[in-house]
Amino acid sequence: QVQLVESGGGLVPAGGSLRLSCAASGLIFSNYAMGWFRQAPGKEREFVGTISTYGRNTNYADSVKDRFSISRDNAKNTAYLQMSTVKSEDTAVYYCAARPSTRATTESQYRYWGQGTQVTVSS
Numbered sequence: 001q002v003q004l005v006e007s008g009g010g011l012v013p014a015g016g017s018l019r020l021s022c023a024a025s026g027l028i029f030s031n032y033a034m035g036w037f038r039q040a041p042g043k044e045r046e047f048v049g050t051i052s053t054y055g056r057n058t059n060y061a062d063s064v065k066d067r068f069s070i071s072r073d074n075a076k077n078t079a080y081l082q083m084s085t086v087k088s089e090d091t092a093v094y095y096c097a098a099r100p101s102t103r104a105t106t107e108s109q110y111r112y113w114g115q116g117t118q119v120t121v122s123s
Helices: none
Strands: 003-007 010-013 018-025 032-039 046-051 058-060 068-073 078-083 092-100 117-122
Touching: 003 092, 018 032, 018 092, 018 117, 032 068, 032 078, 046 068, 046 078, 058 068, 078 092
Parallel strands: 010 117
Antiparallel strands: 003 018, 018 078, 032 046, 032 092, 046 058, 068 078, 092 117
């Protein structure tokens, strides 16, 4: 049974930093590209970024480029989302997702999802 469990969310002041983690089990982690998505209140879930199976390649939504960074540790079966210089519009539930092999930017392309972790940016 595949499980993705996000952690690290919470309340962070505007301009601050936060690191989210996504712990995976039940799959061969290094065979899966990982993605991060978010859903703000009243909005559709949107793509944040994605990382390739061994972490060599990433890409990001324009809204977070140069502020957020995705990494992974295959030995720990964990992916990370480092959030820096956060803004109020980054307030959302953040989800990690996994798909076999290659990166993708749309929800429907991901096979497994976590339950999400809330990030709230205070102004």
